[in-house]
Amino acid sequence: MNVQNTEKHTADATSVEEGLAIAQAQDEKFTSEFATETAMQNTLLTPRFYTTDFDELDAIDVSSVREDWDKLIDQMESDPNKGHFKKNEDWDHVDWDGMEPELKKEFIDFLISSCTAEFSGCVLYKEMKRRGANKDITQLFQLMARDEARHAGFINDALREAGLRVNLGFLTQKKKYTYFRPKFIYYATYLSEKIGYARYITIFRHLQAHPEHRFHPIFKWFEEWCNDEFSHGEAFALLMKTDPKLTSGINVYWIKFFLTAVYATMYVRDHQRPAFHKALGVDPDWYAHEVFTKTSKLSEQIFPITLDIDHPRWQRGLERLQKANVDMAEAKGLKKIGAQIRAATAFVSLYTIPAKKHVVPASTRLEPAY
Numbered sequence: 001m002n003v004q005n006t007e008k009h010t011a012d013a014t015s016v017e018e019g020l021a022i023a024q025a026q027d028e029k030f031t032s033e034f035a036t037e038t039a040m041q042n043t044l045l046t047p048r049f050y051t052t053d054f055d056e057l058d059a060i061d062v063s064s065v066r067e068d069w070d071k072l073i074d075q076m077e078s079d080p081n082k083g084h085f086k087k088n089e090d091w092d093h094v095d096w097d098g099m100e101p102e103l104k105k106e107f108i109d110f111l112i113s114s115c116t117a118e119f120s121g122c123v124l125y126k127e128m129k130r131r132g133a134n135k136d137i138t139q140l141f142q143l144m145a146r147d148e149a150r151h152a153g154f155i156n157d158a159l160r161e162a163g164l165r166v167n168l169g170f171l172t173q174k175k176k177y178t179y180f181r182p183k184f185i186y187y188a189t190y191l192s193e194k195i196g197y198a199r200y201i202t203i204f205r206h207l208q209a210h211p212e213h214r215f216h217p218i219f220k221w222f223e224e225w226c227n228d229e230f231s232h233g234e235a236f237a238l239l240m241k242t243d244p245k246l247t248s249g250i251n252v253y254w255i256k257f258f259l260t261a262v263y264a265t266m267y268v269r270d271h272q273r274p275a276f277h278k279a280l281g282v283d284p285d286w287y288a289h290e291v292f293t294k295t296s297k298l299s300e301q302i303f304p305i306t307l308d309i310d311h312p313r314w315q316r317g318l319e320r321l322q323k324a325n326v327d328m329a330e331a332k333g334l335k336k337i338g339a340q341i342r343a344a345t346a347f348v349s350l351y352t353i354p355a356k357k358h359v360v361p362a363s364t365r366l367e368p369a370y
């Protein structure tokens with residue numbers, strides 16, 4: 001391998017293959033067991049890797065949304081964020097040794113979990129691109145995988161300063177893959193892209209107003225970052241638009257299930273990081289409500305329902321679920337079973353809150369506006 005090649009950065013890679021080759025070269029030079037083992041964990045709250053029926057996905061015909069589709073693909077092809085996801089002069093020095101230990105622990109957990117989630121998108125999208133024959137589909141998944149490889153690579157840069165690195169090549173080979181039917185992939189991935197956008201933009205705007213809380217430079221990159229996720233979400237909205245069955249009839253119950261599960265998971269996971277949110281100057285309950293509000297507004301573009309997050313049972317249910325989850329982690333034996341039952345009951349209580357219905361617009365396309 002020549003020197004130039006090893007010096008290339010994932011941020012400059014124009015394809016996922018190139019990005020992964022750069023990442024792999026770095027894996028070989030430096031690895032961290034702690035970070036990789038953390039990323040390997042599969043619990044209800046940690047990011048998973050997915051696989052699906054790629055032939056069914058490959059068979060999607062996008063002609064019914066052709067105009068919007070071509071515009072979106074052109075925009076992604078123009079690649080406004082090429083070269084963006086790497087350290088530059090805006091990257092302030094991080095005093096890892098001086099960081100308060102609780103904050104350091106939670107922030108590292110946040111980075112590892114975010115890196116794994118980004119990379120989970122990367123492996124799924126790359127696999128679709130590799131297996132497909134449909135030009136529209138493979139082109140889209142190549143572009144999305146390219147972006148996610150950059151995002152994961154950039155988080156690894158940040159981890160590297162703390163002496164850590166998630167070994168992406170090892171994860172690809174060894175992490176367990178969960179099978180989801182294509183329609184569940186659409187609901188889950190669409191939501192994770194849109195909630196990712198809402199999370200990043202909410203933190204970015206908050207830190208714009210309160211720069212004294214920006215305890216790490218990576219948050220400066222969140223604006224362009226969330227625009228990538230926004231486009232990915234748009235792509236999944238268009239994919240779902242090609243088949244009205246996906247967002248009607250019995251599938252509305254599945255949509256409600258995924259909305260509830262994604263929101264509840266975010267709530268419980270964020271509440272495990274009090275020091276992180278305190279350092280950001282963000283109340284996790286306020287943050288959750290803000291992110292749910294934005295995500296719900298966005299998802300009206302394709303889903304015929306939104307969750308009633310102002311219903312009196314909503315906040316109470318989330319808090320019960322969160323407490324049950326803490327007890328589940330700590331308790332043993334009968335107490336643990338008790339906590340599991342409480343968690344399940346809390347989830348059912350959230351799921352059974354009547355949803356809000358609305359008429360879905362004829363065209364799905366949205367621009368990032370928050």
Ligand SMILES: [Fe+2]
Pocket residue numbers: 118121147148151228229
């Ligand atoms: Fe991403």
Ligand SMILES: [Fe+2]
Pocket residue numbers: 121148193228229232
């Ligand atoms: Fe994404």
